[in-house]
Amino acid sequence: MTHILYVDDDADICEVAVMALELDDALVVRACGSGADALTVAPEFQPALILLDVMMPQMDGPTTLAGLRADERTAEIPIVFITARTQTADVERLTALGALGVIPKPFDPMTLADQVRTFLARG
Amino acid sequence: MSDPLFAGLAARFRDRALADGAQLRAALAESDCAKVGAIAHALSGSAGTFGFAAISVHAEALESAVDAGEDQLVEAAKPLLAALDALA
Numbered sequence: 365m366t367h368i369l370y371v372d373d374d375a376d377i378c379e380v381a382v383m384a385l386e387l388d389d390a391l392v393v394r395a396c397g398s399g400a401d402a403l404t405v406a407p408e409f410q411p412a413l414i415l416l417d418v419m420m421p422q423m424d425g426p427t428t429l430a431g432l433r434a435d436e437r438t439a440e441i442p443i444v445f446i447t448a449r450t451q452t453a454d455v456e457r458l459t460a461l462g463a464l465g466v467i468p469k470p471f472d473p474m475t476l477a478d479q480v481r482t483f484l485a486r487g
Numbered sequence: 488m489s490d491p492l493f494a495g496l497a498a499r500f501r502d503r504a505l506a507d508g509a510q511l512r513a514a515l516a517e518s519d520c521a522k523v524g525a526i527a528h529a530l531s532g533s534a535g536t537f538g539f540a541a542i543s544v545h546a547e548a549l550e551s552a553v554d555a556g557e558d559q560l561v562e563a564a565k566p567l568l569a570a571l572d573a574l575a
Contacts, residue, residue, distance in 0.1 A: 376496050376503070377533050383493060419528060448532035448547065470535030470543050473493070 368480060369411035370395045371402040371428065372446065373420040381415070384473035385480060399423030399431065407437040413484055415467065418447040418458065426461055433462060444483050446471065500537040501574050504530065508571035515561050523560055524553035527567065542570045 368391050370381045378395035385393045394409055396402040399416075400423055406414065414432070418425040425445055432438040445458045448469040455466045464486060467479055507526050514522035527550035534542035545567035552563035 374529070374533055376500055377536060379496055380493065380536055383490060419532075448528060448550075469532035470537075470540075473536060 365392045366390055366413075366484065367409055367411040368393045369402060369406055369409055369414045371397075371399065371414065371420075371425075372417040373397055374417075380473055381471070381476065384471075384476040387474075388477040388481070391477065391480070399425070399428030402428055403431045403435070403438075406432060406441065407435060410437075411441060413464075413480060414441055414443045415446050415480070416443050416463075417469075418445050418449070426458070429461055429463065442483065444480075497537040500533065500539070504534065504539070504542065504571055505574055508568060508574075511564060511568065511571070515564055518560075520553055520560065523564070524550055527553060530567070539570075539574075542567065545570050 368385055370378055370385070370393060372378050372381070372395070375397060378397065382393045382395050385391050394405060396405050399420055402414065402416070416425045416428055429443055432441065432443065442464045443462070445463050445466045446469055447454065447458070447466055450466060450468045458466055464483055467476070471479075507530060511523065511526045514526065527546045530546035531543050531550055534540070534546065549560070549564050549567050552560060557563060
């Protein structure tokens with residue numbers, strides 16, 4: 365089984381993401397409602413991939429990524445940003461931070477698991 | 488996605504979007520650009536996931552107008568507000 369961590373401050377989006385990803389029986393998904401929660405959950409859950417919203421209150425996605433990279437237990441976990449801002453400059457800025465890539469918001473629940481599989485194959 | 492849980496979430500989104508419409512009108516009346524941008528951003532990133540693609544498109548346009556510092560936000564918000572009103 366492959367663990368996926370989804371991080372987004374929108375609880376309804378988290379629920380849809382978990383439902384969508386678990387359409388793939390091989391994926392086990394947990395959701396976190398904040399970057400701070402992700403920093404607590406990720407070391408124990410050991411996801412194969414983290415899907416991380418960019419714009420969140422208190423701790424945004426890039427700050428959360430930095431926190432995950434600073435912890436040796438999560439430093440190597442591939443991270444894909446989820447963002448509504450997908451201009452080339454935005455994507456380049458996010459990948460320059462060390463993210464594996466970007467999934468545009470709003471995401472299509474029917475194809476999200478396929479997108480994650482593609483990133484898992486790359487990571 | 489035809490899952491009953493998803494249908495429930497979509498219905499909940501619809502209710503929330505209607506409330507967002509009211510908040511957006513209030514933010515426009517107060518010329519609170521930051522709040523207008525925040526509401527537009529949230530709708531832009533979520534509505535399409537629940538099957539309301541037009542709302543995402545109009546919200547993205549409004550967010551871009553806010554980012555560009557446009558001073559005619561009431562005009563820029565009209566398509567989004569119309570799409571939100573259509574949910575009622």
